Amino acid sequence: MKAATIRPDSKNLYAWIAVLVAIIAGAAYAWTVQTIEGLGVTGLTNVMPWGLYVQFFGFLLGMGGGAIIVSAAMDAAGMQTFKSISRISIVVGVVAVALGSVFILGDLGRPERAIYFFISPNWESSMVWDMIFMILFLVLAVGYGWFSMRADLARKRSPLALGVNDVSEKALRRDRTMSRILAGGTVVVGALLANQASLTSWTLSEHEVLETLSMRLLLAPLFLLSALTSGVAVLLLVVAILSRFTDIKIASNTRESLAKMLAVLVVLNLAVLVAEAAILDFRGRVLFSVIMEGPYAPILWSAIAIGAAVPLAMLAYPRTRRLGSTVALASVLSLAGVFLIRYSLLLQGTLYPHIAYPLGIPIQAIPQTVWSTVGSYTPTFIEVIVSAGILAFGALLLTFAVKILPLKRERSA
Amino acid sequence: MAKRYGMVIDLKRCVGCQTCALVCKLENHQPLGLWWNRVLTIGGPEIDTPFGTYPDLQMSFLPIACQHCEDPPCVEVCPVGAAYKREDGLVLINWETCIGCRYCIVACPYGVRVYNWRSTKEQEIPDFQVGAPEVPARPLGVGEKCTFCVHRVDKGLQPACIPCPSRARFFGDLNDPNSEVSKLIKEKGGYQLKSELGTNPSVFYLPAKR
Numbered sequence: 001m002k003a004a005t006i007r008p009d010s011k012n013l014y015a016w017i018a019v020l021v022a023i024i025a026g027a028a029y030a031w032t033v034q035t036i037e038g039l040g041v042t043g044l045t046n047v048m049p050w051g052l053y054v055q056f057f058g059f060l061l062g063m064g065g066g067a068i069i070v071s072a073a074m075d076a077a078g079m080q081t082f083k084s085i086s087r088i089s090i091v092v093g094v095v096a097v098a099l100g101s102v103f104i105l106g107d108l109g110r111p112e113r114a115i116y117f118f119i120s121p122n123w124e125s126s127m128v129w130d131m132i133f134m135i136l137f138l139v140l141a142v143g144y145g146w147f148s149m150r151a152d153l154a155r156k157r158s159p160l161a162l163g164v165n166d167v168s169e170k171a172l173r174r175d176r177t178m179s180r181i182l183a184g185g186t187v188v189v190g191a192l193l194a195n196q197a198s199l200t201s202w203t204l205s206e207h208e209v210l211e212t213l214s215m216r217l218l219l220a221p222l223f224l225l226s227a228l229t230s231g232v233a234v235l236l237l238v239v240a241i242l243s244r245f246t247d248i249k250i251a252s253n254t255r256e257s258l259a260k261m262l263a264v265l266v267v268l269n270l271a272v273l274v275a276e277a278a279i280l281d282f283r284g285r286v287l288f289s290v291i292m293e294g295p296y297a298p299i300l301w302s303a304i305a306i307g308a309a310v311p312l313a314m315l316a317y318p319r320t321r322r323l324g325s326t327v328a329l330a331s332v333l334s335l336a337g338v339f340l341i342r343y344s345l346l347l348q349g350t351l352y353p354h355i356a357y358p359l360g361i362p363i364q365a366i367p368q369t370v371w372s373t374v375g376s377y378t379p380t381f382i383e384v385i386v387s388a389g390i391l392a393f394g395a396l397l398l399t400f401a402v403k404i405l406p407l408k409r410e411r412s413a
Numbered sequence: 414m415a416k417r418y419g420m421v422i423d424l425k426r427c428v429g430c431q432t433c434a435l436v437c438k439l440e441n442h443q444p445l446g447l448w449w450n451r452v453l454t455i456g457g458p459e460i461d462t463p464f465g466t467y468p469d470l471q472m473s474f475l476p477i478a479c480q481h482c483e484d485p486p487c488v489e490v491c492p493v494g495a496a497y498k499r500e501d502g503l504v505l506i507n508w509e510t511c512i513g514c515r516y517c518i519v520a521c522p523y524g525v526r527v528y529n530w531r532s533t534k535e536q537e538i539p540d541f542q543v544g545a546p547e548v549p550a551r552p553l554g555v556g557e558k559c560t561f562c563v564h565r566v567d568k569g570l571q572p573a574c575i576p577c578p579s580r581a582r583f584f585g586d587l588n589d590p591n592s593e594v595s596k597l598i599k600e601k602g603g604y605q606l607k608s609e610l611g612t613n614p615s616v617f618y619l620p621a622k623r
Binding site (some may be wrong): 036040045047052110117127131349355358 | 451457459462468475477487490511512515517519526530531532
């Protein structure tokens with residue numbers, strides 16, 4: 001009945017926590033600067049008003065939703081395949097989605113007014129539905145996690161059992177039923193969440209705004225698939241890290257199943273991208289060439305090469321697929337691939353103003369005003385530091401989760 | 414029938430002098446780098462340049478500001494209801510509740526919304542209020558745009574950009590068939606920008622060639 005121990009103990013762990021805290025402190029400073037001086041310290045402009053923060057918001061929501069769907073779906077169906085990683089997937093999913101909401105706060109010009117989401121929500125706005133799905137997901141996933149861990153928490157006498165210390169057979173049965181019901185709910189909301197970016201583009205496509213996005217028929221499957229891909233990839237990565245530094249060991253056949261699943265998802269992702277490219281080529285050459293040859297096309301191409309082709313090659317061969325280090329690297333590359341594909345989508349969405357005659361749109365560069373008829377965006381140091389800090393905060397939460405939560409199942413079901 | 418305020422801009426009369434853009438900037442106290450009203454050149458690659466090959470050159474202008482749509486995408490996407498449409502058709506922003514998410518800037522098909530990226534201290538040149546005293550200074554981190562000079566319209570006046578040196582701008586009630594704007598639209602073939610999007614703007618343009 002002991003919590004996972006982190007090896008090699010104390011010294012490296014404290015060094016790791018110190019590094020994370022240092023990054024978080026840097027981010028807190030950068031965020032303070034941004035709040036006082038305004039979002040002008042970012043690379044955002046009136047032409048391309050969404051960048052790295054919105055990108056991380058969408059990416060983490062997809063990743064969190066995807067990570068949970070993979071194992072919760074099997075839990076809800078009562079299948080045992082990924083039973084051993086279901087708790088890890090819950091914790092990763094909850095932390096990822098919670099971080100996504102922190103990125104939204106970082107992106108707001110007036111974060112102190114975020115309360116208006118609840119005071120005066122506009123039900124027509126897809127952003128409000130993002131929030132609702134996000135909160136619903138967190139509530140369901142935390143409940144799902146609590147019911148699946150409660151008995152082990154109670155045995156450890158952890159306060160997280162919330163005083164429900166009954167470990168009789170009847171209580172365990174109730175826990176299993178509740179966690180299966182909540183797992184089902186989490187899958188449904190997780191799928192909606194993983195798809196939130198395409199939800200946003202559907203709303204916009206009512207007015208055919210964001211022409212570059214709304215013309216993309218396969219956006220919804222692309223987002224869902226990329227969410228699942230990043231979800232499986234992050235699980236593989238976390239499992240690899242846990243087995244390196246803690247005594248949480250996941251059976252090699254489970255890990256290989258996940259690795260195979262990742263390979264299949266990467267292939268499906270590529271297939272949808274190719275199908276979409278074919279449709280775009282057929283429907284309108286202009287958009288096709290923007291995506292394939294425009295200023296952000298190199299991001300897409302490198303995502304396909306490094307983020308899909310290379311990990312696929314690594315995962316295709318049974319010999320390399322069974323190597324822990326290869327799988328970890330392939331997971332990192334797939335995560336980067338999904339990140340970059342989504343990033344190029346986001347940036348292409350606002351690259352060209354809808355009415356682009358000279359003078360163009362004032363992009364408000366100080367000291368002199370610059371007008372622009374085409375967008376350009378590069379994240380600034382401040383944005384990178386704030387983003388790194390939020391991610392470090394997530395890593396810190398995961399580290400504590402390993403310490404205080406029974407991620408390893410004490411009893412086989 | 415309720416009023417629906419609208420504007421007519423005669424592109425045949427517009428000479429691209431930018432007076433309306435400047436008057437708007439002063440009247441509404443827009444900080445450095447923000448413009449609610451702009452005059453674009455439909456012609457060559459730069460401002461005031463024609464397109465075509467000499468002697469077949471063409472140049473015209475497109476003054477553009479908020480189109481005050483009947484079905485505004487910006488109002489639909491605003492998560493907190495800070496962007497809203499009044500009974501009389503004016504699309505406005507509540508600067509006290511805007512959270513600065515910039516969804517409206519992404520959603521606007523006309524690209525007329527701008528954002529307060531920098532703190533006013535840096536931006537305010539001159540650093541004292543100019544223009545109409547009723548127009549509040551906008552806080553850092555909110556979106557802003559043309560209000561049809563709501564402070565003037567509510568007093569029964571016309572927006573500040575209407576007295577155009579070449580008399581290209583008109584303002585009035587689109588729901589009144591006898592108003593100057595309604596007649597101009599009917600008689601001179603007024604059209605809306607991107608009407609295919611179904612936003613139904615309250616700003617009409619009279620064609621440069623007719």
